[in-house]
Amino acid sequence: MLEIKDLHVVVEGENEEILKGVNLKVNKGEIHAIMGPNGSGKSTLAKVAAGHPEYEVTKGDIIYEGESVLEMDPDERAHAGIFLAFQYPVEVPGVTNSTLLRESYNTIAASRGREELDPLEFQDYIQDKLELVQMKPEFLERAVNTGFSGGEKKRNEIFQMAVLQPQLSLLDETDSGLDIDALKIVADGINKMHGEDDAIVLITHYQRLLNYIVPDYVHVMIGGKIVKSGGKDLALQLEEKGYDWLESYATVNGEAN
Amino acid sequence: MALPSNVEPSVLHNLAKHAPGVESAFMKKIREQSMEALNRSPFPHRKMEDWRFTDLKPITRTEFVSMDEAGIRPAIDVEKYYIPESDRSRLVFINGEYQEKYSSIGGLGKGVTVGNLADHLDDKEVEEYLNKLVNYENDPFTHYNGLMFTDGSYIHLEKGAKAEAPIHVLNLYTDSVKPYVSTPRMLVVAEEESDVTIIEDHIGLSDNKYMTIPVCEIKVKQKAHIHHARIVRDSLEAVHVSRPIAYVEKNSEYHSYTITLGAKLSRNEPKVIQEDEEVDFTLDGLVLIDGEQIADTHSTMDHRFSHAESHQLHKVVVNGKAHSIFNGKIFVRRDAQKIDSFQENRNLLLSLDGLVNTKPQLEIFADDVLCSHGATVGQLDAEEVFYLQSRGMTEEKAKEVLTYAFALETIENIKVNSVHQLLIDEVYRYTKANNVDKVTA
Numbered sequence A: 001m002l003e004i005k006d007l008h009v010v011v012e013g014e015n016e017e018i019l020k021g022v023n024l025k026v027n028k029g030e031i032h033a034i035m036g037p038n039g040s041g042k043s044t045l046a047k048v049a050a051g052h053p054e055y056e057v058t059k060g061d062i063i064y065e066g067e068s069v070l071e072m073d074p075d076e077r078a079h080a081g082i083f084l085a086f087q088y089p090v091e092v093p094g095v096t097n098s099t100l101l102r103e104s105y106n107t108i109a110a111s112r113g114r115e116e117l118d119p120l121e122f123q124d125y126i127q128d129k130l131e132l133v134q135m136k137p138e139f140l141e142r143a144v145n146t147g148f149s150g151g152e153k154k155r156n157e158i159f160q161m162a163v164l165q166p167q168l169s170l171l172d173e174t175d176s177g178l179d180i181d182a183l184k185i186v187a188d189g190i191n192k193m194h195g196e197d198d199a200i201v202l203i204t205h206y207q208r209l210l211n212y213i214v215p216d217y218v219h220v221m222i223g224g225k226i227v228k229s230g231g232k233d234l235a236l237q238l239e240e241k242g243y244d245w246l247e248s249y250a251t252v253n254g255e256a257n
Numbered sequence B: 001m002a003l004p005s006n007v008e009p010s011v012l013h014n015l016a017k018h019a020p021g022v023e024s025a026f027m028k029k030i031r032e033q034s035m036e037a038l039n040r041s042p043f044p045h046r047k048m049e050d051w052r053f054t055d056l057k058p059i060t061r062t063e064f065v066s067m068d069e070a071g072i073r074p075a076i077d078v079e080k081y082y083i084p085e086s087d088r089s090r091l092v093f094i095n096g097e098y099q100e101k102y103s104s105i106g107g108l109g110k111g112v113t114v115g116n117l118a119d120h121l122d123d124k125e126v127e128e129y130l131n132k133l134v135n136y137e138n139d140p141f142t143h144y145n146g147l148m149f150t151d152g153s154y155i156h157l158e159k160g161a162k163a164e165a166p167i168h169v170l171n172l173y174t175d176s177v178k179p180y181v182s183t184p185r186m187l188v189v190a191e192e193e194s195d196v197t198i199i200e201d202h203i204g205l206s207d208n209k210y211m212t213i214p215v216c217e218i219k220v221k222q223k224a225h226i227h228h229a230r231i232v233r234d235s236l237e238a239v240h241v242s243r244p245i246a247y248v249e250k251n252s253e254y255h256s257y258t259i260t261l262g263a264k265l266s267r268n269e270p271k272v273i274q275e276d277e278e279v280d281f282t283l284d285g286l287v288l289i290d291g292e293q294i295a296d297t298h299s300t301m302d303h304r305f306s307h308a309e310s311h312q313l314h315k316v317v318v319n320g321k322a323h324s325i326f327n328g329k330i331f332v333r334r335d336a337q338k339i340d341s342f343q344e345n346r347n348l349l350l351s352l353d354g355l356v357n358t359k360p361q362l363e364i365f366a367d368d369v370l371c372s373h374g375a376t377v378g379q380l381d382a383e384e385v386f387y388l389q390s391r392g393m394t395e396e397k398a399k400e401v402l403t404y405a406f407a408l409e410t411i412e413n414i415k416v417n418s419v420h421q422l423l424i425d426e427v428y429r430y431t432k433a434n435n436v437d438k439v440t441a
Helices: A042-050 A074-080 A097-112 A119-132 A137-141 A150-164 A180-193 A233-241 A244-250 B011-018 B025-039 B124-129 B140-148 B382-389 B395-411 B417-433
Strands: A002-011 A017-026 A031-035 A055-064 A082-085 A092-096 A168-172 A199-204 A217-222 A225-230 B090-094 B112-116 B153-157 B167-173 B185-190 B195-204 B215-220 B225-233 B239-248 B253-260 B265-268 B271-274 B279-289 B294-303 B308-318 B323-332 B339-349 B355-364 B369-378
Touching: A002 A042, A017 A031, A017 A042, A017 A055, A017 A225, A031 A042, A031 A233, A042 A055, A042 A074, A042 A082, A042 A168, A042 A199, A074 A082, A074 A097, A074 B382, A082 A150, A092 A097, A092 B382, A092 B395, A097 A119, A097 A137, A097 A150, A119 A137, A119 A150, A119 A180, A137 A150, A150 A168, A150 A180, A217 A233, A217 A244, A225 A233, B011 B025, B011 B140, B025 B140, B090 B112, B124 B185, B140 B215, B140 B239, B153 B195, B185 B195, B185 B225, B215 B225, B215 B253, B225 B239, B225 B417, B239 B253, B239 B279, B253 B265, B253 B294, B253 B395, B271 B279, B279 B294, B279 B323, B279 B395, B279 B417, B294 B308, B294 B339, B308 B323, B308 B355, B308 B395, B323 B339, B323 B369, B339 B355, B339 B395, B355 B369, B382 B395, B395 B417
Parallel strands: A031 A199, A031 A217, A082 A168, A168 A199, B090 B167, B153 B185, B167 B195, B185 B215, B195 B225, B215 B239, B225 B253, B239 B265, B239 B271, B253 B279, B265 B294, B271 B294, B279 B308, B294 B323, B308 B339, B323 B355, B339 B369
Antiparallel strands: A002 A017, A002 A055, A217 A225, B112 B153
16 A cells, blocks of 8 residues: 655755655555654654655655655645644644534545535534544534644544545554543544554554554664564564664664664 | 915815815814814824834825815615614715615614714714814824714714614715715714624725725723724725724723725724723724735724723734734823733735734833733744645645634624624635735745
8 A cells, every 4th residue: 555665855955864765565454653762753754655845755755556646745645545643733723623524524535436425414424433532522613623632632633534534544643642541542443443445554652552553563763764673562672672772773774873 | 264284285285175164163163173283284204103114105196186076976786785783773974975865773772873973963972072082193184084074973872772783884985087085984972881883894886096084983981882893895996094092981891893804005093092990992903915905003002090901913914015014002001000901913924025014012101910912923834734735625725724714813703793704705705815825835
């Protein structure tokens, strides 16, 4: 479904590389976790895949469903089924959650050959999704993320994911800011959504989330590269040993990270 | 009745000789006072501190003529601008002249008097307050209005009277062969414990040049409430110079919302003056401008007694080569303690050629006060645009939504449904019409 090949990325207009040759392959039905210390490039990878205009790809490619997405705008990628749950969800005063979601749902539905829903149909559709992340219906009529607590914002991201039914979900530190109860609810929702036809990439600092969402693969990112990949046990090793023992991998190719 | 002028004559001084005659001694006196004041009030120029950012060319480079010489064309589709809530509480003026046939004033209930000022010159409140409340020193626009107006809105609420419907003051400006100057006038006196909502609308019916100089005097007595929405929808070639002044007595509330969409050049100078303790007032503004529009707000909030709460949120969206100017004066006099005053001017700059000048001006002489103020000028946030795009909206749509959201806050407070909806549509039209440059990263 997703293949990232030798991806090099800079912040637009700057020279310093943030990603220094990332390779990653994600197949349908898989859950991947990307872990790593602060500033390793994990979040950048997710944002670049979603088309953030702040970054420029200087080398390599991102292939999604057999085609390069590099020339696609963020909205086109969303239409193609890519979803990014933001680390810091943006407040949009004046636009209610339900308005944004219906608008999003219908534009994405139109481009993916699903049926568009009128406001009443949409109300019905959305009820189950609310229950999935245990959100109160009042949330629908509140302005998007405005005045939400950190945890509510994160939960709202997963709610949006549930409504939009993406094929590839990139979840950028969705676990941070959630207390243990909320984390369980969110993880439970993600597990229920996940099936054979979609894939999830979890970006996280901590192993904690992986107790609830079990990944097929775990990758460690340090210094703008994936330095080690393995199964779910790798996450436990990291929990135990930290990242230091992997630092050497980052410089193996002769460049300091 | 032209007197020798003490200042260099301007268009206003030159047109003064066309002042319409009046019969009542009361009005004659207003004319004389206005003439005398006009003759010592110089026309503004950019060396004056209060005018240094304002390009007055739309006035100085236009040959305004008297109403008689202007070749006024008839008003068309007047009914189109009615609002349903004010079906029986509407005053209509065309180029400043009262229109009985379009006005409808039967639906306000007991204790509310609404009509043409010219028909109420003998009312004791008119004699007491007309031209007495207005206080714009050395301002030729104000004095020109005093010299020229004959008709005007008069709104009076007796003690305890609650207007049963919002009062729509509909000022329409017609097309003409040559540019003219109109001088709408308004006097509002709300006695103790009364309550009224006023929608003051200014609409250009064509795309012609004209200048309108509305002067509005408001007295809010003890425990009275006034909600005052002012909508500037003048022709994009027009000049709009307004002077609304409100005096607030003990336990009263005055909330004003000025929405500026039209006019090539607008200069709004609202003032609120506190006359006793325990008052609550608002001077909010929303400005949406594009092309070569200039929108200038110079406001004054004068806290003279203790225990006042005041609020001023002035939001501006600038596109094209438009220019916004904001100068917000807040005075807190020496004995005015326990003042809670909020002022914020937020500007959204959508184009590279747009310009914003902003200056909060606080003069505080009391020591136990809470005055917050702030001014920001910014573009749409790239992260916000990306967020909406990642949810499937095009970049254009995302910018529309964010601009709309920015503007919405101010109009949320407009209580009259149809006007609220109309303004939402106007905001939407503005954001829609925008060919926003690529302003984000």
